[in-house]
Amino acid sequence: MTSTKVSICLAYYNRSEYVQDCIESLLKQNYPNFEVVVVNDGSTDPDTAVMLDAFEDPRLKVVHQKNTGFVTAISNAIAVSTGEYIAIMGAGDVCHPMRIKMQAATLDSDEKIGLVGCLYENVIFGGADDGRREKRVYSDKDISAKEFLSGPNPLGHGEAMYRRSVYEQAGGYRTFFKFSQDLDLWLRMVDYCNVKVLQEFLYERRMFTADGVSTDPKKLFLQKYLAQFARQSYFDRKELGYDYVERYGIHAGFFKKPSEALTRYTHWYCTKALKQKDYASAKYFFNLAKYEVKSLRFYLVSVLMLMSKYKLGQTLLSVILKFKR
Template identity: 30%
Template sequence: MSSPSLSVVMPTYDAADYIERSLESILHQSFDDFELIIVDDGSTDGTIDLIEKRDDERIRLVERENESGITSALNRGINESHGKYIARHDADDWSAPERFDRQVTYLDTHSDVALLGTGAHLVDEDGKRIAKRRVLEDPEVGDLINHNEFIHGSVMMRRDPPTDLGGYDERFMTAEDYDLWLRLADQYSVANIDEPLYYFRQHDESIYGSNLKMLKLYHVLATRRVKDGFDKELYAAITTDDPKRAIEMFTTEERTWFHTELARESIRYGNLSSGREHVREAIRLNPTDLTLPAMLLLTYTTPKIASVVVDTYRKVINAKISVANRSG
């Protein structure tokens, strides 16, 4: 049997509430020359049963008894794969039927591109559309320094570039995708299809917000790595669960970015008191940024008002991306 053109890698852990829709969207793609490699980290909620009831020879299930984390699961999936292209897909998201076909066609005709993402519809816990995420079509490493221009579950990669770079770095407990994108963009061309070919489920603050600070700490570690090499001292501070010491090691620019990002995300999830704390610190560090006082005022409103402003801000960002893509 010949190797498939595409390998789809999906890590799972207790994904029974969402995985059926995800599997449906993959198995009914218009492009069907693929294998789906699912790496499960010891699910106990019936996820395995839902996977095994799918009578489809394209599915390969790798079961690991002990939860080892998403980063090692991703590398295991890549190591098990046979395709010349590798696509990512999360168990709680789903893809448009033409997604794989569009990405494979693009990579077949753009031999210089190592990494290709897409835009996305953002959906809530129930799968209802809440917003659209546009993406830069031709981002460079400089565009990625302050903002992740790729939606992890939407990406497709050529096999060799990430493998040559050592794959996902298993030292990263989060932001492992962002670290890899930066390393790829530093050495190869990367791109996006600015169309919503992926449906990205946004979980509530209790799930996402608890990891937010750690995500931003690893973000700084990744940006430092692409600029100056891996910072072992900063990594040690992060992994010993000492965020205060890690933040003290930041430059003023990094500290300002860190608190501004935490303020934005806190406001987005309705945690206005936390947002207020972080935006005040950002103002202290960078008093000339006139957007920060506006953010501070927003923290004295209500979560509903803040949500409306955040949605408006997202539309403005999307409009700017659209203009940048047209001018590029």
């Protein structure tokens, strides 16, 4: 009996209207030895389960469960799978027919490579920018910890493939990271393997305005917050021999250090909310800024927040922000 080489794993929560495109793009992969494991994570839309169960293909395994959240659901999909390599897939996204073949060939070519991504295209679904496409280019083929620790994450998660052995060696996904769970995993994997990004567009990443992270400022900030904590955890492991998630689990956040990057994010979100006269959101982000590195910009934003409390101040604030880039 031939063992499975690649397990394509994904977690679904609703988005039933995109099930067909997503799963078909996987079943049409130009590769002979793979399985697709889908965890239906307690979708409230009954059509999601119906659509998933409608496929009649022996390579597809569907697991229905109560809602646990993405991290537990994708971990369950991997636990059920049997492949030597794990390919992650975003719910509703679409793969080029050569994605699995090219990534598996890269892992086959060098046992030191444990994680491989590819170039991808972002496509917006819904909202004012519906249909807008943007190619996400990352020119470095070889990725080190340095690239994960500074700038945007070189891998977008949904297009990643990795060795099961390295995934297990690194400890798998951690539920502390509701968002940025991929960056946290990559920063642990990179100690055990080399990382490659194929210079081919093999993946279409769909950004859903109805329920996606990218269109919700508070979710987006939490993603950035957890990304910074994942980076801090990397340095903590180097310095202490452990990180605070390992040591204290759900209480690890008490040990987060002030971050200049989060200072910039909170100030930007606060100013943007003030421009939109969304004073409640501005207050929310300003309160978060108090826990980060204090800078001149913090005190300038403090003045703007003080002005927002009064009618005359709000009028002056509108004039000031109108000309502020």
